[in-house]
Amino acid sequence: xxxxxxxxxxxxxxxxxxxxxxxxxxxxxxxxxxxxxxxxxxxxxxxxxxxxxxxxxxxxxxxxxxxxxxxxxxxxxxxxxxxxxxxxxxxxxxxxxxxxxxxxxxxxxxxxxxxxxxxxxxxxxxxxxxxxxxxxxxxxxxxxxxxxxxxxxxxxxxxxxxxxxxxxxxxxxxxxxxxxxxxxxxxxxxxxxxxxxxxxxxxxxxxxxxxxx
Ligand code: BEZ
Numbered sequence: 001x002x003x004x005x006x007x008x009x010x011x012x013x014x015x016x017x018x019x020x021x022x023x024x025x026x027x028x029x030x031x032x033x034x035x036x037x038x039x040x041x042x043x044x045x046x047x048x049x050x051x052x053x054x055x056x057x058x059x060x061x062x063x064x065x066x067x068x069x070x071x072x073x074x075x076x077x078x079x080x081x082x083x084x085x086x087x088x089x090x091x092x093x094x095x096x097x098x099x100x101x102x103x104x105x106x107x108x109x110x111x112x113x114x115x116x117x118x119x120x121x122x123x124x125x126x127x128x129x130x131x132x133x134x135x136x137x138x139x140x141x142x143x144x145x146x147x148x149x150x151x152x153x154x155x156x157x158x159x160x161x162x163x164x165x166x167x168x169x170x171x172x173x174x175x176x177x178x179x180x181x182x183x184x185x186x187x188x189x190x191x192x193x194x195x196x197x198x199x200x201x202x203x204x205x206x207x208x209x210x211x212x213x
Pocket of ligand 1: 039143
């Protein structure tokens with residue numbers, strides 16, 4: 001088991017997946033990544049989650065995000081279950097599912113929480129940036145399906161910070177005003193934020209979202 005924290009390098013691994021064997025870092029390339037675990041194949045909540053992820057492919061593509069799922073089931077199980085996901089969720093699974101039968105990746109990413117379940121992975125999510133740094137970690141219990149709109153919202157926020165030097169306030173949604181990060185000086189603001197800004201307090205400077213018209 002290892003402890004992974006925000007800002008750490010995402011541990012690399014090789015794995016068997018439904019789309020062939022991968023070296024995780026090579027597979028990510030220069031893209032952003034989401035690595036998420038689910039407890040088990042042929043379970044109801046997981047079936048809906050993986051169907052949702054398949055349907056969101058164009059949203060992930062738009063943001064240069066590659067997505068990989070993981071459970072400790074084997075490849076044959078994954079491939080059989082994919083047929084059920086496609087049928088019941090009206091989609092085609094279009095991302096790799098890691099077959100982590102030996103729990104190598106699960107242990108590396110601390111996805112098994114023994115006091116919840118000592119054999120199965122919980123619903124962990126890791127968002128990884130193009131420098132392979134961990135940018136977000138969330139963990140949900142087996143009984144709660146994740147909100148993938150929230151993951152898109154976080155990706156949008158992370159990319160605004162990475163590319164436009166803004167952070168996003170409480171309950172922010174795409175299109176809402178952003179806050180200028182503290183490392184930007186007042187002198188830099190006119191060139192970086194030509195749409196203007198409002199100084200609510202010296203430490204709270206608000207600007208329209210920079211990457212939309
Ligand atoms: C599910 O995916 O439905 C599930 C898996 C493990 C425990 C509870 C629910």
